[in-house]
Amino acid sequence: MARVAGVSQAAVSLVLGDKWRGRVSERRAEAVRAAARELGYRPNLAARDLRLGRTRTALLVVPSLTNEFFARVYTGAARVAAEHDFGVVLYPSPEGIGPARDPFGSARATLDGVIASSMAADALAVIRSGGLPLVMLDSDPHRARAAATVNLDIADGIRQVAEHLLALGHRDFVHLSAALDSWTFQVRAETLAATLGALPDVTVRTEPSALNVAEARRTAERALSGPGPRPTALICDDDVLAAGACKAARRLGLRVPEDLSVTGFDDLTLATAVEPELTTVRLPAEAVGEAGMRALMAVLDGRAADATVLPVELISRASTGRPPILP
Template sequence: MTRPTSRDVATAAGVSQATVSLVLGDKWRGRVSERTADLVREAATTLGYRPNLAARNLRLGTTRTALLVVPALTNEFFARVYTGAARIAAEHGFGVVLYPSPDGTGPARDPFASARAALDGVIASSMAADTLEAIGGATLPLVMLDSDPAAGGSAHVNLAMADGMRQIVHHLQDHGHRRFLHLASAIDTWTFRVRAEALTTHLGPHTELRTVRAHLSVDAARTAMETALATPGHDRPTAVICDDDILAAGACKAARRLGLRIPQDLSVTGFDDLALATAVEPELTTIHLPAERIGEQGMTALLAVLEGTPWTAPDLPVNLVVRDSSGPAPKAP
């Protein structure tokens, strides 16, 4: 059986081959009517037509492939970002290659003989633009996720991280907390700096704040918190605000080892709303980050850049999820 061609689709729909190319390439909006686009899609479906993407890519000089660079695969946040990006990519005939940078947030190495030849663009989550030069960050279209909007890149997609920290602070202050400990990430990146600055900004007068840093692991957080919490009761913080859920899980383990009850003696909050947040006991009060949504917007932004269309969007909203790890501040003895 002869494979149907774009000319066959054009004949069946009563349109030109150029119109078929516009519709099936998803570039028809503003150029042909929605009714015509429907006719072309119906004709293509009836005939069983599939565009020859390999030949099309050779003509256009593109690979229809994007690279998603992440600091690590051990955090499910990045897996969810990939899921969102891949969903939008598939709708437009693109593929997404997931690349965990071997050096975390440090300078990324080129995973190909030449990224410039293998890729149409790069999406980077929680990285700095200057760490991506080896994989074409200076020459390929580059979309930055959860990164400094003042840094390089063709487009940026961010979450409202500062507002998330504001929600946590207000929640705890409404429960009477005045002595806080910030269990901060030891990784110096823009997203964690934003959280620290927002925490300081939103704490009101007559509050105390100490900061302890730990690497992003449960054991590192537990060790740091066992030392930080081993203070007399009247000096001990009543609430621990953690930069992410992994640190919060470590904080909870430390509290239990020291005989502290959560939340009766100590409230603990996280950030990210990972599956871990409901696996620990008590379940974590945390900030939900729409990870799949940021992946979707990242791929949408890259497609816009490739089309030569300016792309801007407000920060994606985040929301506080209140669970059992936070409660009223303990009464002074």
């Protein structure tokens, strides 16, 4: 390659190692790059990584493998990782959002960095103890103690739901909330309370539910058949909860949306599998994974990674309509 470029072997080494600035002219550096292209040169990644102490592997920690959102996060992260010749190990925490164990006994020995989605910083104490770079997704940015954070604009998503239902004329709400101590669900509850609580003619009460269809159905049935005026809209923290709410409505003989409007959150495949299809908030999960992996790549390269907030979008479908005229 030095012969083809017309430079010394030392100059080739500096250019290929990206250490040429100030030591090799731009003209000679370009000659080396042109020679590399002509000769089909590809760097020996294994040798380079051994020299740098790299494994070219990142760990993605998620609370669950059964939720489609985390599968999409992984898809986005793996796509960007492949562009950098990195691999991604997917690790579902055995305790859900609780404390995550080090999956390898000594994560530092086998990983270059960690990306954690929808986990509390305290839950990652064991994994963090190895001193690996950490990027946190969908987590409290003020408590993350991470090299970078990537979040969705959850608060704006809830505001979009509330404004959509208010514009339709709804004033009596039930918030079917996820019974999980998680930052993302806390934001939903706090934003909804702030948005609707300030309105004098609006009533809203919160009914917590486990994050599964069966429990959501039971909780929604109690909320819809209890004493007092029946709510005209159920605002659900998740599409899974919304599916349970729709089942509850059918069991009680209520039509969606003629008698009851139902909204979800996430825009999972489930949102268009139910009938009527759900009005919900679309979360760009793959973009979250992509942004998280790019942030980790930046940190590993010694560059700053700014906090990222990704926009979300209300998708209006057939599960919401004007409230019924009640006696």
